[in-house]
Amino acid sequence: MKFHTRKLVKPEDLNSNGTLFGGKVLAWIDEEAALYAIVQLENAKIVTKYISEINFMSAAKQGDVVEIGIEVVKFGKTSLTVNCEVRNKMNHETIVTVDNIIMVNLGIDGKPHPHGKTKIEFVKDRLAAANEA
Incomplete structure (x- = not known):
């Protein structure tokens, strides 16, 4: 799991x-x-x-730095399903886990729209491919 964001508990x-x-x-x-x-x-x-069961495992307090990790579970036709872990950056203790979060891709009409993606892509790879073209 890659941890992308950190938050300070205020x-x-x-x-x-x-x-x-x-x-x-x-x-x-x-x-x-x-x-x-x-x-x-x-x-x-x-x-x-959709957000599946949320499992609160430990507490965080003021001054703690928490980090949020996201991992792809699957690509659907119009959706992307991920799971999530929030942990304390200092002691790596898990605070919350969520097994499934379904995000839906919308078209300009505001309705679900196929995205055509089947695997994780990294922005640096997209930029490199664009520069080669």
């Missing part, structure tokens, strides 16, 4: 117990999955269709 991210609010970390996960899908599918019109 006072406004805390719940009444003084730990990272679950809703905040879920918003971070949703945003990270969307950004990953946008880059992979080369389309800014991406929406979240």
